[in-house]
Amino acid sequence: MTNKEMMRQLYERMAAEQQKYKAWLLEQPPNVILDNACKFTVREDIVMELEVLELTDAQAAALLRSRTPLADVYRAWERAETHHMDDVRDVIEARADTVIRAEKEKGQREER
Incomplete structure (x- = not known):
């Protein structure tokens, strides 16, 4: 698989993961939606950045090995300074x- 194909697949998986999260979030009461507003926004930013980011083959393959690459990246972002x-x-x-x-x-x- 070429790098371009891996990046497209990674983007599509993360975008689908975000759409699933959004659908879940929209079913929640307003207080839960507000409590998760920052998380939603950061996840949106991660997906948006992935559209233009150029990862190495090894980086893209590593993220593709995850069942939930977006959630994994978000958790890493939460721990980052x-x-x-x-x-x-x-x-x-x-x-x-x-x-x-x-x-x-x-x-x-x-x-x-």
Whole structure:
């Protein structure tokens, strides 16, 4: 099997796994849906990234050996150290600074 075929098969399996999870999730009460919103979104991101990601033959084959490659990748993501909250903080601070600059520039123009 070529790399392209393996990647297509892996994508299709992960996408099907996500569709099954989505169908299950939509049958749940609102509080369960909300509790799983982040998980759903991250899993969507994993599937989306797989569309453009280029894995080696060995990497693709390793993931294909799993019955639930998406769930496996998600569990690994959960355990991984990420900088998500640092990124959120940086965006908040940058937005506040942008507003301050805009207000300052507006005040200077009005003074003229």
